[in-house]
Amino acid sequence: MVTTAPRVIVVGGGAAGFFAAIACAEANPAARVVLYEATAHPLAKVRVSGGGRCNVTHACPEPRELVKRYPRGGRELLGAFHRFGPRDTIAWFAARGVELKTENDGRMFPITDDSGTIVDCLRRTADQAGVKIYMPIGVRRIERGEAGFDVEFTDNSVGEFDRVLIATGGTKGSAGQTIAAQLGHTIEPPVPSLFTFHIDDPRIRGLEGLSVPAAATSVPGTKLKDSGGLLITHWGMSGPAILKLSAWGARELSERGYKFNVVVSWAEGRTVAQTHETLIAARLANLKKQIATWNPFALPARLWERLIIAAGITPETVWTSVSNNSLHALATQVAAAEFTVEGKSLNKEEFVTCGGVRLREVDFKTMESRVCPGLHFAGEVLDIDGITGGFNFQAAWTTGWLAGRAMSGVEQT
Ligand SMILES: Cc1cc2nc3c(=O)[nH]c(=O)nc-3n(C[C@H](O)[C@H](O)[C@H](O)COP(=O)(O)OP(=O)(O)OC[C@H]3O[C@@H](n4cnc5c(N)ncnc54)[C@H](O)[C@@H]3O)c2cc1C
Structure with missing residues (x-):
C-alpha cells in the first residue's frame, strides 16, 4: 500500500545505489527518486568487475552458508539474505531479460560474459522506473533540516529530501563516510581486504x-x-x-x-x-x-x-x-x-575495502540508521566485505534492495 510520495535521494551511482533507486521507484511509483553520481561514469566498478564479465553473485542460496563468506557483516546479513538472497538476484535479472550462468566454482556471470549487459540492464531499468539521474554531480554536505535533510551539491545547488541513501562505496576517506560521521555515525577504519x-x-x-x-x-x-x-x-x-x-x-x-x-x-x-x-x-x-x-x-x-x-x-x-x-x-x-x-x-580481478559505517548502528531490516532516522546505507560504505566470488555484489544488491523498499514508504510485507 502506498503511504506517501517521499522525496528520496540516492547518493552514489554504483551497484548498491542503482539497485536501491530502482527498488524504491518500482515499489512506489509516486516516490520522487533522484540519484546523484559524482563522476561521469556510473556503475564503473560493475563495468570493470570480474575481469570485464561481472561476477554478479554466487550460487549459494542458503543464507546460513552464504554468510560464512563474509569476514565482516556475515552476522548482520543473515536476516537480510532471507529477504533478498542470490535466488532473488537471479530472478531479478531474469525478469529484466538478463540470464545468469554458474561456473564450476559457483561464481555466476551473465551468459553474455560481458559486464556491459549488467550495466545496461541497471541503467535501462532505472530509466523505466522513473529514477532521475544527475551526474557528474557529487553530494558535498548533508544536514538534518526542519522536515528532512538539506543537501548541498558540488555544483553549489541545494535540495531538500525526506529520505537519504548513502551508497558511496568503500573508498578510503570517501565523502559518504565523512557525511555519515557528521550525522553521528562511527566509521570503522578502512583497510584493503582482497589483496x-x-x-x-x-x-x-x-x-x-x-x-x-x-x-x-x-x-x-x-x-x-x-x-x-x-x-x-x-x-x-x-x-x-x-x-x-x-x-x-x-x-x-x-x-x-x-x-x-x-x-x-x-x-x-x-x-x-x-x-x-x-x-x-x-x-x-x-x-x-x-x-x-x-x-x-x-x-x-x-x-x-x-x-x-x-x-x-x-x-x-x-x-x-x-x-x-x-x-x-x-x-x-x-x-x-x-x-x-x-x-x-x-588484486586486479576484484578488490574491496573493509571498514566503513559501524554495523550495529544500522537496522538491517530497512538499512536505516539507528542514530539518524531517515538516513539509510547500502553497499560497501558499510563495514561489510565478502571473499572473492560474487559475494560483494550480492551484499550490494541485498542492502540496496532493502534500503530502496524501506525508503519507498510502501508497507513491507
Ligand atoms: C576491479 C574490481 C573488480 C571487482 N569485481 C567484483 C566481482 O566480480 N564480483 C563482486 O561481487 N565484487 C567485485 N568487486 C567489488 C564490487 O565492485 C564492490 O563491492 C561494489 O561495486 C560495491 O558497490 P557500491 O555501490 O557499494 O560502491 P561503488 O561501486 O564503489 O559505487 C559508489 C559510487 O558512489 C560514487 N560517489 C562517491 N562519493 C560520492 C558523492 N559524494 N556524491 C555522489 N556520488 C559519489 C562513486 O563515484 C561510485 O560511482 C570488484 C571491485 C573492483 C575494484
Whole structure:
C-alpha cells in the first residue's frame, strides 16, 4: 500500500545505489527518486568487475552458508539474505531479460560474459522506473533540516529530501563516510581486504602464471588458514587460497604492515608425516627414475623441481639414492613450505575495502540508521566485505534492495 510520495535521494551511482533507486521507484511509483553520481561514469566498478564479465553473485542460496563468506557483516546479513538472497538476484535479472550462468566454482556471470549487459540492464531499468539521474554531480554536505535533510551539491545547488541513501562505496576517506560521521555515525577504519602477497623467493621466482588447484595456506601465530587454488604471480602469490586469507586477515595483516610469514601446503589436506610416507612409497615404486621426472602429487613439473632443490636434493638424483632425511625435507616443502611476505598488491580481478559505517548502528531490516532516522546505507560504505566470488555484489544488491523498499514508504510485507 502506498503511504506517501517521499522525496528520496540516492547518493552514489554504483551497484548498491542503482539497485536501491530502482527498488524504491518500482515499489512506489509516486516516490520522487533522484540519484546523484559524482563522476561521469556510473556503475564503473560493475563495468570493470570480474575481469570485464561481472561476477554478479554466487550460487549459494542458503543464507546460513552464504554468510560464512563474509569476514565482516556475515552476522548482520543473515536476516537480510532471507529477504533478498542470490535466488532473488537471479530472478531479478531474469525478469529484466538478463540470464545468469554458474561456473564450476559457483561464481555466476551473465551468459553474455560481458559486464556491459549488467550495466545496461541497471541503467535501462532505472530509466523505466522513473529514477532521475544527475551526474557528474557529487553530494558535498548533508544536514538534518526542519522536515528532512538539506543537501548541498558540488555544483553549489541545494535540495531538500525526506529520505537519504548513502551508497558511496568503500573508498578510503570517501565523502559518504565523512557525511555519515557528521550525522553521528562511527566509521570503522578502512583497510584493503582482497589483496595478493608480495613474495620474492627462489622457489617461485620466474614461475608466474603457474597454478595449483588445491593448496592450503595459513599464517603462523594467527588463526588464519584457508584453501583453494593458488596462483604464482610476477610479484608473489594470488588465487583464492591467498585472497580468502587476505580477506579474513585484513585487519590483522594490516596491523603487521603486511610483513608476515605464510605457510603453503601445495597438496591440500596432507600433513608433513603423510607426505613423507607417500614419498617413501614413491621411492620404492620408482627406484631408478630421476626424482625430478615424476611426483605423486600431480604438481606442475617446474614447481616440483624447485621444491626438490629447496629440500637440498639435486634434481637429477635417482629416487633410490634419496635419504629418508632428504625425503622428510622434501615433504616439508610440499606440505608446509614457509614463505616471507613483504607487502601486498591490489588484486586486479576484484578488490574491496573493509571498514566503513559501524554495523550495529544500522537496522538491517530497512538499512536505516539507528542514530539518524531517515538516513539509510547500502553497499560497501558499510563495514561489510565478502571473499572473492560474487559475494560483494550480492551484499550490494541485498542492502540496496532493502534500503530502496524501506525508503519507498510502501508497507513491507
Ligand atoms: C576491479 C574490481 C573488480 C571487482 N569485481 C567484483 C566481482 O566480480 N564480483 C563482486 O561481487 N565484487 C567485485 N568487486 C567489488 C564490487 O565492485 C564492490 O563491492 C561494489 O561495486 C560495491 O558497490 P557500491 O555501490 O557499494 O560502491 P561503488 O561501486 O564503489 O559505487 C559508489 C559510487 O558512489 C560514487 N560517489 C562517491 N562519493 C560520492 C558523492 N559524494 N556524491 C555522489 N556520488 C559519489 C562513486 O563515484 C561510485 O560511482 C570488484 C571491485 C573492483 C575494484
